[in-house]
Amino acid sequence: MYRKLTFFGYLIFIIIVIISLNIKINDIPPIGKFLNPYSGFWVNGEKKSGDNLKKIILKGIKEEVIVQYDSTLVPHIYAKNDKDLFYAQGYLTAFHRLWQMEFQIKAASGELSEILGEQTLKSDISKRRTGIMYAAKRTLKKSIQDEETLNLLDSYVSGVNDYINSLNYKDLPVEYKILDYKPEKWTLLKTFILMEYMSDMLSRGNSDIEDTYLINELGIDLYNNLFPEYFDEIKPIIPDYIQFDNKRKKNSFISKNVNFNSKIDLIPNPNPDNGSNNFAISPKKSKDGSSYLASQPDLSLNLPSIWYLIHLNSPNFNTMGASLPGAPGIIIGFNDNIAWGETNATRDVVDWYKIEFKDSERKEYKYGDKWLKTEKVIERFKVRGEDDYYDTIIFTHYGPVVYDKNFGSDKEKLNLAMRWIAHDESVEYKTFLLLNKAKNIYDIENALEYFDGPAQNFAYATKNGNIGLTIAGKFPIKYEGQGKFILDGKDIKNEWQGYIPYKNILTYKNPKEGYVSSANQHPVNKTYPYYYYSHNYEMYRGRRLIDRLESIDNIEINDIKKIQNDNFNYKAYEILPIILDELDTSKLTYEQKIYFKNLKNWDFFAEASNENQVFFNEWWNDLYKNIWDEFNILKYPYRKPNSFRTYKLIKEDKNSKFYDIISTSKNESLNDLINKSFLEITVKLDTFKKRNSLKKIKWDHYKNTTINHLLRIKSFSYDSVSIGGDRNILNAASKRHGPSFRLIVKLKKNEKTKAWGVYPGGQSGNIGSRNYFGEVENWGKGVYNKLLFNNNYMDNRNHIIFEKKYNIK
Known part of the structure; x- marks a missing residue:
């Protein structure tokens, strides 16, 4: 009897220990599950690069698909139809980047608190109030009216979900195990949230509010002296010799400055260093008569990287470059006939309006001599370990009231609504799908007509020798100075006066100097007939880029590499x-x-050792x-x-x-x-x-360029990259920011397209992969990989580490 009691006592003790080891305590994952040698974090390790590629199963295809991986783990997909192509892209991207895809969407849609708890609640509220989800829903509704776009998006989403459905606990990326949660179903909406997240990163801001404080404090004369709109010394994107018939109307109506004494706890502005450099070289300026495209987007440096390189081939596509994990197609890249790359256009497409509500119920607000009805949206926030939190957001015809008595404002009477171009319905994905298969400059121009935002400077080059640059986006028509300060929402005259017609947006092709370029500087001289403004134009990189391009004739690939890695301060x-x-x-x-x-x-020169x-x-x-x-x-x-x-x-x-x-x-x-x-x-x-x-x-030691994991886990991050440069330098590598991708493409008639690229990270988002840190050291040294780009998969076979033919079952 005693032995039986002893046995059962030990059994109960063991059961208690097992249960306790599988319970999450505060921020610590369930230790038993996490350390389990058969399903815990141990199984996330890979013995060699690409060791787990055999696990890929493309069960949703309709025809044969061939997948190859090269030595840098870039997938090359050869499909017999477009739906299978984008299905495979969704699956393979999720295979390497699922946790990153989901985590970014949680951040963008204001749902981080579901997994991280109360510490991210304020950030979540700000994302809902600025309307990223609202914008994504509107853009989704508009985009899916185009049948081709819908079909390819659906295929991509199906690929992501088939990968998610194939996972057991042991297969989950290690971040899921650390945070103890599971991936959710991918949706079309999530893909559009990702695009709006890019708008949030590149075009949202509070400068109107800050400058309203400043002009009331400094007075208009001192304000204009310290914060001029234009500097004559800065060389604009569109060359100065291009003059316009300036019929800009000096609107006689000038909005009165809004005065208030309320202190606002502002949502942080996007990183002011977000920008980029790009340029295209015409055959007459290159050594061998080739056209060149060079693109270098400067963004926050993270692991996993914001970009995922991929090659897509089907009867309608043969395109390669940088994709956004979570979105189909290529965002910056090339095909057999053209190449393109973007920099941020740095235009003011956000205005803030002071709203006067009729009473404390906030059901109506003053507009002209009328009272318009508001719409109330109650947002529910799931907070891990806490009760749900609810926030009421008021919508006006301008957009959401972001700052009010419940958020940011210390005075009940101050209510600021946000008018943001990102909230408008748009079809940006169509632009990229069309660029991916464009054959000439006319196809490029047609594709860019569908692009609304975030406004970008698209540089492009074609195999038949054309180059160009278009500042693409949807730009409001404003009176002089409109939107620099908070506007009175009661005054009808403060409305935007329409949008600049596409035929009048800024573009130039095949210029006499033999190149086009941009680096986030002023777009154009003062003769342009439409008012434009930004408080954040770049003052240095654009001038250096133009100086370098002017100083070199007979340009070849090594010249372009030197320009992208130029450290001149x-x-x-x-x-x-x-x-x-x-x-x-x-x-x-x-x-x-x-x-x-x-x-x-x-x-x-700000070299690494200087x-x-x-x-x-x-x-x-x-x-x-x-x-x-x-x-x-x-x-x-x-x-x-x-x-x-x-x-x-x-x-x-x-x-x-x-x-x-x-x-x-x-x-x-x-x-x-x-x-x-x-x-x-x-x-x-x-x-x-x-x-x-x-x-x-040494400069590199002192500035300590660091590429952080998205969770800021030190052992998952890369500290102290040896690299020169800094913000305001072409090689814009600062402490936490820099060239997120370098791409150079060479196009010449009757020759195969050639390309070189590198980015600070690896293709795999798995910390247990030998490819996780990938090309960080080469990126710091300015070393490029020649990109494998062939129309026939047979031509790749001397350069690949994995190949598999997937057949319909």
Whole structure:
């Protein structure tokens, strides 16, 4: 009897231990499940690259499909019909990137709290209030009216879901096991949420609100002086010699500035460094008569990468390049006949309207002499480990009321509605599906007519020798200055006055200089008849890119690689000689004079091993901070004048009141600031050297370019990539941001299209894969892979690691 009791006692104890090991405690995954040697995280490891490709099963195809993988794990899909092609793309993308696909959609649709708990609730609320889901539903409704688009989207979604349905717990990506949740069914809506997420990343913003604070604080004259709309020194995308018949009407109606004393807790703006460089070279400027396309989108650096390289081949398609995991087709790439790449067009397509509700019920709002009805949407947020949270969002005809008494505003009477071009119905996917199979410049132009946003500068080149650039998007027609500040929602005259017709959007083809280029700078000179504006135009990369292209004739592939990896610091080139001349060298120590001498002899290249870039970067940042310290006492959200405006201030006004540091009793001059900052930086860098036992500080070590995993898990991230460059430099690799993909395509009549590319990451999103970090080191070194691109799969066979023929069952 005792033995039986003892046995049952041990059995009960073991059962309790097993149960407890499979219960999630706070942020810790169920230890038993996670450590299980047969189904836990151990099984996510791969012995060699592509070790698990044999698991791929394409059961939803209608005809034979051949899949090959090359040495960098890029899939090459050869299908006999388009539906099978995009089905296979959906399946294979999910095979390598499922967790990333789902996690990004959770973030974009405001559903992260379902898996991460209360810590992400504020972010989730902001995503619902800015209307990403609302925009995706409207775009989905419009897009599926096109039968071809719907069929290909459906096929892609089916492929993703067949992969999801094939998974057991042991097969799940390790992030699901860490966070202890399962993937959900993929839908058409999720694919459209992804596209709207890109709009959120590239075109949303709060600058109207910040600038309303500023103009009320500074007055219109000082505001216009510190924040000019246009700098004559900046070379625009459309060359200056192209003039327009300027019939822009100076609207006699000027909206009154909105005044308020409410402090708003603003949703963070997108990363101001989001941008890119692209250019195309005509046959007359290249060495062998080829056309070239070069594209380099600069975005936040993450693992897994935002891009997934893929080659798609069917009777209607033979296209290759960077796809977005979760979306069909190629976003930046090439086919047998053309190549294309985008940079962000940096146009103001968001306006904010102050709304006056009739009463606290908020069922009606004032518009002209009428009261219009609102629509209330109650959003439910599932919060892991907590009760559900509910938020009521009010919709006006402008769009959602983002900031109100329930979110962001500290005053009940302040209600700001968002008018955003992304909320309009659109059909962007059709643009990319048409580009993927375009044959000439006319096909390209036709494809871009369907593109509404986020506004992009499309550069393109064709095999028959044409090049061009089109600033594509849906742009509102505005009166001069409209949308720079918060608008009065009661006033009907504050409505947008329609949209710029496609025939009048900015484009130029086959220019006399033999190239087209863009780098997020001003789009065009002042003769353009439509008002345009952005507070975030790039001031340096565009000029350097044009200078490099102007200086080289007989361009070939190595020239283009050097341009994309160019580390010349245009900002330092302009400002450093001026501030060095202000330095009182007679008071410097021997060690400080060495810093001075090195800076004096610097060639302005921010190479990875360069110390002068470290000193300049710190010196400029400190000087900039001290010049604009007056802005730090403002109690509202604000922005400061940009670096180029600061350079012009230093160059043109040696007696500005902004040189005085307000926290000291002394009235500082520009000379005081420059010398003070120089001495402080010498001490700072000497201290850094001693602390790290260094004789010299290398730029790459100091800036520490890091590619973080989406969950910020350190062991899943890549720290301290050896790479030069920085923001405002063509090789725009800063600490957490940079070239997310480099692509070069060569097109020549009667020759096969050739391409080279690299991105900072690997094709596999599995941390247990040898391909997870992929090309990070090559990316840092500026090394490219020649992309395998053949119309016949037989021609690939000397370069692949895996091939399988899938037949209909």
